[in-house]
Amino acid sequence: MALVLTVIVILSIIVSFLIVNLARLSGHIKITQGTRDYKPSLDTTISNELNTIVESAHNKKELVKLMRETIDREVKKSVDIAAKNVSTKYEKVLQDKNATEEIITRKYKKVISEKKQTEMIVRSIAEGLVVVDRDGKVLLMNPAAEKILNVKREDKINKSILSDLEEGQLVSMMKEGKESQERIIELLSSKEDVKKVIRSSSAVIEDENGRTVGMVSVLTDMTKQRELDRMKANFINTITHEFRTPLVAIEKSISVVLEGATGSVTKQQENFLNIANRNIERLSHLIDDMLELSRLESRSARPKLESCSIGSIIDDVCETLKTWADSKSIIITKNVQVDLPNLLIDSFRINQVFTNIIGNAIKFVPKGGNIKVEALYMRDGNSIVASVKDNGPGIPKEEQSKIFDKFYQIGDRVSTDVSGSGLGLSIAKEIVEMHDGKIWVESEKGIGAKFNFVLPIKHEEAKNGIENTNTVD
């Protein structure tokens, strides 16, 4: 009930409010506002309406003006921002450009200074440097090369290296050959009487497609070195003679006495004379080995190359050592591949290599041991590998690298029955290397040792490249 009453009251209030408002709009009700009397009439209404229109027109103008201003302001703002952006970017680009330029300049300077440095290095190295193009025309030549070849750079640049050089001095240097190679050139200048010995190491210069574009040669004046080698060789030869002569005299004196040519010799005298003889022999061997080694090291001895069969060298050596091996009941077996070609080697010296290695094996292998000598083709077919395998005490790992050193004796074994100069393997190594070969050992302590050496198969032409220096002692 109360709710109904309330609704009615509210509704009546709303209705009465609406009626009052309608009456006012139609002018039937006079409403007093504040102190002023408001008397609406047609005139005022029109005037009011007009005013509103005018006012709104005025307002529109204002609005347009305002809008324009706003737009202008906004546009200006955008333009400003864009302009600022552009200018920042421009500045950045400019900066980058400057930086790049700076880098380029710096790099350029660096390249120039490096070029200068390289030139300086090229100029100042003691070795002569000559770069020639495919046709043998000189592109670069440093002062050392000028001095060595006794020519002027200005006369040579862009000209064939062979023009106005005596007797095709450098012909050999220019002969084709892809790999880097070393040659010895003997040069007899018209200006000097001295024969110059020049070593030239040349390498072909190739472009990225592998085409030959020229050649670079490093020249070393070997004249003095050669002279020293010669002096050393002479010295060694003199020493050899001086050492051997007295030894021979002692040896022969003892032999003459032992022979009974001076009267009968007692058993005891004979015993001591034999001791003297044995030790002279030992001393002779030591001296021989030392001299041979220094001769090999001074490179005054060059291999006397001749074509010979490695099999027959092995046969000779085994034959020579047979008595010694037999005395220890050591069996030597040989396995030489049948179709091995003859090798261009210094047969006497290769004989020495086998003698030293097999001799060592006989020395170290206990009585009744085995030694196996082999010579086979290497897998590449360009070289021969020879090996001497024994079932002796072997060589400990840590000593394997040292056994080719001079005077090295395994385990400081000096005063046992195993005596030797300690130079046999050094000599073998020198000889093998003199033939452009390689020597090494494989061994396990207690099982045995296997000495291997590889000799490249050389052809007749190689012989011409090697000169012979004659020595006498």
Add this chain to the structure above:
Amino acid sequence: MASKTRILLIDDEKDFLELMSFWLKSKGYDTITVTNGREGIEIIKKNMPDIVFLDIFMPDLNGVETLREIRKFSDIPVIMLTVAELKNVKDAYSMNELNNLGVSGFFKKRDGFEDLIKLLEVTIRMRKNIKK
């Protein structure tokens, strides 16, 4: 032996010369010893020995030079003596020249004197055969 073989020994090493001479005499040979090539040449000219033992390495006139001189007037058999290994001798002198000079043989001083006597006997026998 009808008459003793006369051997001329040329070597600058006096001790070796004495030893060799003593040994050869003990084996029944006759020896003449000189210590240089020039004297040796004079001996051959004056008093023809049967064979010459000539040391290669000598001061002044060495063995090969001496032999060249000898060959100008005599074809006497000559055995060259050397303290060196033979390969070194052959390295130093061309084998061709040594052959052309008519070397009968080489003797390494370190080898036993017995070898020298063998070489000597072979040489003399060959010479006799040629002369026959």
